Amino acid sequence: MATQRALLVEEICKPLVLVHDRSIPTPRSGQVQIKVTVAGLNPHDQRSRDTGLLIGDKLPAILSKDVVGTVSRIGEDVTGFRVGDRIMSLGSGAVMDSSQSGLQEYALADVVNCTKVPDNISDDEAATLPTNVSAAFVALFDVLQIPVPWEDSGTTPSAILIVGGGSNCGKLAVQLAKLRNIQQIVVVGGDEMRLKKLGATHVIDRHLGEGAVVKRIRDAAGDDLIYALDAVNMPQGLGVAFKALSTHKQGKVARLLPVGDVEDRRGHDLLDVLGLFLYHNPPCLGMWERLTGYVEDGAISPTSFSTRQGLEAGVVNAALDEYRNGKNKAKPQIRIG
Template identity: 50%
Template sequence: MSLQRALLVKELGKPVELVHDHPIPLPGPGQVQVRVSVAGLNPHDQRVRDIGQYISPPAVLANDVVGKVTKLGDGVTEFALGDRIAYQAQFTKEQSQTGLQEYTVADVLAATRIPASISDDQAATLPSNIFAPLVAIFDTFEIPAPWTPDGKDFDYNGTTILIVGGGTNCGKFAVQLAKLAGIGRIIAVGGPADELFSYGATHVLDRHGGYDVVMSRIKELVGDDLLYACDTINPPEDQILALNALSSSKKGILATLLPRGLENDSRIAEKKAGFVWHKVIGSSHAKPALAVEFWKRLPEYLEQGQIEPLKFTAKQGLEATYVNEALDAYRDGRSVTRVHVHI
């Protein structure tokens, strides 16, 4: 068996460690082997390392992966040897797909070809951060994706979406996806106004001032008509803002990227028509039909500037020190510019 270097979670709550004897995976049907160039770290990687979310040790982190195709599995026609691809690794205990190792395998359904105009680092900002809001908008909200037959008759321009946590990476991509679909009013709470306006936000609201002040800013724009709200940042106890912004007379939908709050919370405003509250599972493997169609179209969106990659910080080499530093910063609630590991 061929071996490689990898950074492993050997024990929960402990720093990742470099090993030199990790097996190199081979692609199965519908998969490709990838020589990794960039692995992107996300906040959930800290939870994987420290509490075992999705995994059990020993495990490899980083679900956002970029590299070149080195082997093709049976039946693969979508990619060729040498293609540069970005992909989202599956959120499972199986560790052949995650990126902090030299070679991985990728499922074709969760992969996209990288245009020549986009760098490996730019591509690595995309997979998990764009797919979660994609699911929120075009699955949880049941707004038809613009490439579907149902999209021809949907009134995108007459639709309003509220995005709480506009300054997060998922929030920024949520704005871009809403703009891509032609949503008429895209309201972001929090985040850099100029950047969010450039992505397509129609309104950017200050998140400061307390619950009542921020709610009044939202209600001034939406009245009692808001049907779609996405919270990209808040823990369960703070999702009440987005929920109470929804209409009380029409049935609205709240999509959250963190676990949802309690539906018997006494702070919930009266909802005469009820409401739907969903925790979004932003996994390509959980939504394969949506994934295949989106990843197929993403290269064109990137080339046309309809989707723009986000900011990152690059670190050179498969080194445990700066991976642990980034994960510790997420754990401690410090501001983190997305970290990319060059392998």
């Protein structure tokens, strides 16, 4: 049996361990095998290692759901991909299947959750997209139920509020809102010049204080605002979104951190974007079919990253430690091949 190198979580709250005898997974029907070049790390990977998030009963486990590489084998019933194609994939999270995770030399991908990497971006740039663009897409077009960009049916909202513009999900949500032709894209937090280049119409300094931030949102969007996405806050920080929504229309706040409740919702709905929503979700599957074209056209741009070299325990554990200690300024990408 062919084997490979892989980084494993063998014990919760312990460093990842490099092994050299992990079996190379074989693609099943509807899957391809990827020779991994880049595995992207996200905050939930640190929480998985240190708290057992999603993997506590599935050890040993492999982390990283942002996987980029070249197709090395093709399973049955697969069309549209060939050996040698450069692709990016969102590794399966529905059953936390480690065979689809990135911190190994070869991984599997469901063809419905991957797409070709266009020539105008690098593998490192591509690895910034799968998890974050999927989360932002599901938040806007499934949870908030804004009509998807490629359909003329439904009504395009006049305005949306995005809290957490400095986050990667926030930046991608801005681009998706622009793709949907939402006219007023009001963002709290993040670099104003960068966000306006991506499509934001108003960028508000999150440090102004809640009252001043809410006033500026209302000055920009008026009293008809009914859609908000909070990409960064725990319950205590969600007040801005609820207070900024319309006083006479039912509104919705989608949040990417589904922890705890909010007592004062001002009559509006609080909706959670759960990780499992990202996989085999009909609107999200439609996005995967179009993502290559969106990136080629410049409608979707990669976010910031820092490259780390080598499938080495010390390299990856240090990157996860930086997430734990709040020191990551850019998404760490692990160069494997």
